[in-house]
Amino acid sequence: xxxxxxxxxxxxxxxxxxxxxxxxxxxxxxxxxxxxxxxxxxxxxxxxxxxxxxxxxxxxxxxxxxxxxxxxxxxxxxxxxxxxxxxxxxxxxxxxxxxxxxxxxxxxxxxxxxxxxxxxxxxxxxxxx
Numbered sequence: 404x405x406x407x408x409x410x411x412x413x414x415x416x417x418x419x420x421x422x423x424x425x426x427x428x429x430x431x432x433x434x435x436x437x438x439x440x441x442x443x444x445x446x447x448x449x450x451x452x453x454x455x456x457x458x459x460x461x462x463x464x465x466x467x468x469x470x471x472x473x474x475x476x477x478x479x480x481x482x483x484x485x486x487x488x489x490x491x492x493x494x495x496x497x498x499x500x501x502x503x504x505x506x507x508x509x510x511x512x513x514x515x516x517x518x519x520x521x522x523x524x525x526x527x528x529x530x531x532x
Contacts, residue, residue, distance in 0.1 A: 405449055405466065405468075406448060406449050406450030406453070407448055407449075407450065408448060408449050408466075409447055409448055410446060410447065410448060410449055410452055410466075414449075414452065414464065414466070415443055415444060415446065415452070417464060418443045418446075418452050418455070418456075418464050419440055419443055419444075421456070421462050421463065421464060422436055422439055422440060422443065422455075423436075424462060425459055430459060430460075431459075439455050442455055443455060449464075449466055452464055494521075494522075494525050495522070498517075498518055498521045498522060498525075499518060501521075502514050502515050502517055502518050505517070
């Protein structure tokens with residue numbers, strides 16, 4: 404398992420060290436050690452490195468288990484919006500009609516300044532739970 408995973412310099416250095424152990428124990432000749440050392444330096448995968456130790460007893464190169472694939476982040480979920488508007492829009496014509504009625508009653512255009520004031524009050528009231 405994981406024979407196709409690429410190796411790095413640290414794994415190659417460890418393999419050379421282990422070949423030195425086998426040379427020191429008399430399992431390899433100087434020529435075999437030289438040949439295998441050259442192959443270790445060009446090995447690219449775990450399988451290529453382990454093949455050089457196939458006919459040798461322990462110690463053999465040991466590799467860390469294959470790293471787990473991190474879980475995928477959850478899909479983007481757009482924020483939910485309230486189902487109803489912040490305030491009932493039916494208030495708008497009622498407020499305007501009320502201000503028109505007050506204009507005819509008091510004959511003052513200042514009553515139209517009540518429109519934004521009343522709408523702000525209704526808007527603020529509509530935000531409360």
